[in-house]
Amino acid sequence: MATVSRRDFLKLTAIGAGAIGVSELGFDMAHAYEVRQQLRIAGATESHSICPYCAVGCSLIAYTRKNADGSTALLQIEGDPDSPVNEGRLCPKGATAMELANSNRRVEQPKYRAPGASDWQTVSWDFVLDKVAQHIKDSRDRTFVTKDHDGKVVNRCDGIAFAGGAAFSNEEGYFASKVLRSLGLVYLEQQARV
Amino acid sequence: MAISAAAVANRWTQRRRRAQELREAWPFSAEVLGFYGALLDAQEAAWSQARMDVPAPADVISYTRVRVLPAIFEATVRSGPSKLVQSLLERYEVADFESIAKAWLDGNELLPVERYIARAAVSPVLEALGTAAGALGSGPRGGRHCPSCGGRPQLSYFAASSEELLTPQRYLECERCATSWPYTRMTCAACGESRSMQLAVFTEEGVAQAGRGARVVRRQPAAADLGSEAAAPEPGSARFAHMRIDGCRSCSTYVLTVDLGGNGRAVPVVDELAALPLDLYAKEQGLRKITPNLMGF
Known part of the structure; x- marks a missing residue:
């Protein structure tokens, strides 16, 4: 005769209970099953990140979800309470970190306001890059200093300053510094220290 | 920081209040919460008595069998689902309680009805003892286990x-x-x-x-x-x-x-x-x- 161990009995009890819609202790689960069928539940993943905005380096928790088309949607960002840096807190700017990715007011095309004009017009990236390059060249040519007052060769550009964005990564900051130093700029400031 | 007796006692009021609220708001859990509400009376009385009696950790199980179990058993038979009541009446002997409660505190596998009766009766006593309950129960402390009693x-x-x-x-x-x-x-x-x-x-x-x-x-x-x-x-x-x-x-x-x-x-x-x-x-x-x-x- 086949014997049923205590462990097998426990398993059979649990499976049998579910099959007839009554819980292990005898609660009627029919209504709860109905509600379960109506529920729309979504899965999300929590990931660690770091606020890009300043040198404090506050820890963030980012909630993301995979969409059906394979893309990843960013759902929410909040402070990480387990971080010794910010203990769950964010400043008002850091609390809007999600807007970097999700804001529906984000400007997605370059805008140009001509000298003397009052309105912005949408222009192409080629137009903007050419315009910026031309202004940089003009300013550099006009203000480039080859020798200082003592006659020492300095080859620097005093007419342009550069302020790196707070959302720069280390790599972007490094690249910007190299390019701008190559033009002779000496007034460089970055906030990309995280 | 020590938690005042009034604040701790308020826990039972809060539980009772919330059970009543959700019983009305979530009809799918009305049966569970109706029974839980009935059980809360017996558990709060056990908790109050244990705070006065302060049984020694080594005596908690026998204390629970004598002072708590009858009221829990009675509340269960009066208000519990028929399957649970039937299981308790047919298969359960009061003499078994101490071994079941010990197995529960040791984290051993139990039948659902055994797990229920051990937990319903012993937990209000442990809650009343607070950190003194730490001497009971097996397993590691801290991290993924209760720093006091080692529970999950x-x-x-x-x-x-x-x-x-x-x-x-x-x-x-x-x-x-x-x-x-x-x-x-x-x-x-x-x-x-x-x-x-x-x-x-x-x-x-x-x-x-x-x-x-x-x-x-x-x-x-x-x-x-x-x-x-x-x-x-x-x-x-x-x-x-x-x-x-x-x-x-x-x-x-x-x-x-x-x-x-x-x-x-x-x-x-x-x-x-x-x-x-x-x-x-x-x-x-x-x-x-x-x-x-x-x-x-």
């Missing part, structure tokens, strides 16, 4: 936040003595897994983390959450807006988390008992709860 986490909750831009600490609550202790938010409470790809958060769509597309900060409990009308969700809103399932793919377990910032009237132990549809969903995902709650879910 029954649930997890996020404390209410005092500031809009502050994400509060996560806590685990003990299955045995209801002690709460802080625990890392993004770590499995059963196996310690911390790789985010192995950890899944399931929430009802539309309101909680998975659907807070337009929100960038936590909100403080709204005034309405603290009022008497907060128990019932608004039409079209999610029932479980303040709850989520924290699942782990590495050990296939889950724990329900209650966000007290999302509902200022929630009482974690009651909301966890009542969220039956979330338990059903988690089981469909192949997950099992770290430890079944008092009502076996």
Whole structure:
């Protein structure tokens, strides 16, 4: 005769209970099953990140979800309470970190306001890059200093300053510094220290 | 910081109040909460008596058998589901209680009815003893186990936040003595897994983390959450807006988390008992709860 161990009995009890819609202790689960069928539940993943905005380096928790088309949607960002840096807190700017990715007011095309004009017009990236390059060249040519007052060769550009964005990564900051130093700029400031 | 006797006593009032609220707001859990409400009277009386008697840790099981078990048994027979009552009356001998209670405290596998009777009777005594209950129960202390008695986490909750831009600490609550202790938010409470790809958060769509597309900060409990009308969700809103399932793919377990910032009237132990549809969903995902709650879910 086949014997049923205590462990097998426990398993059979649990499976049998579910099959007839009554819980292990005898609660009627029919209504709860109905509600379960109506529920729309979504899965999300929590990931660690770091606020890009300043040198404090506050820890963030980012909630993301995979969409059906394979893309990843960013759902929410909040402070990480387990971080010794910010203990769950964010400043008002850091609390809007999600807007970097999700804001529906984000400007997605370059805008140009001509000298003397009052309105912005949408222009192409080629137009903007050419315009910026031309202004940089003009300013550099006009203000480039080859020798200082003592006659020492300095080859620097005093007419342009550069302020790196707070959302720069280390790599972007490094690249910007190299390019701008190559033009002779000496007034460089970055906030990309995280 | 010592918790005052009045604050601790208030726990029972809060549990009773929340059970009544959810019984009306969530009809699918009315049977469970109706029984739980009836049991609370016996458990609170046991808790009050144990605070006066202060049994020695070594005597807790025999004390419970003599002073607590009869009232728990009587409340169960009077108000419990027929299957539980029948099982208790047919198969259960009072003489078995001490060995069952010891097995429960040692974390051994028990039949659902055994687990129920041990927990329903012993836990209010452990709760009354507080840190003195630490001498009971086996297993490690701290981390994924109760720092006091070594019990496993029954649930997890996020404390209410005092500031809009502050994400509060996560806590685990003990299955045995209801002690709460802080625990890392993004770590499995059963196996310690911390790789985010192995950890899944399931929430009802539309309101909680998975659907807070337009929100960038936590909100403080709204005034309405603290009022008497907060128990019932608004039409079209999610029932479980303040709850989520924290699942782990590495050990296939889950724990329900209650966000007290999302509902200022929630009482974690009651909301966890009542969220039956979330338990059903988690089981469909192949997950099992770290430890079944008092009502076996």
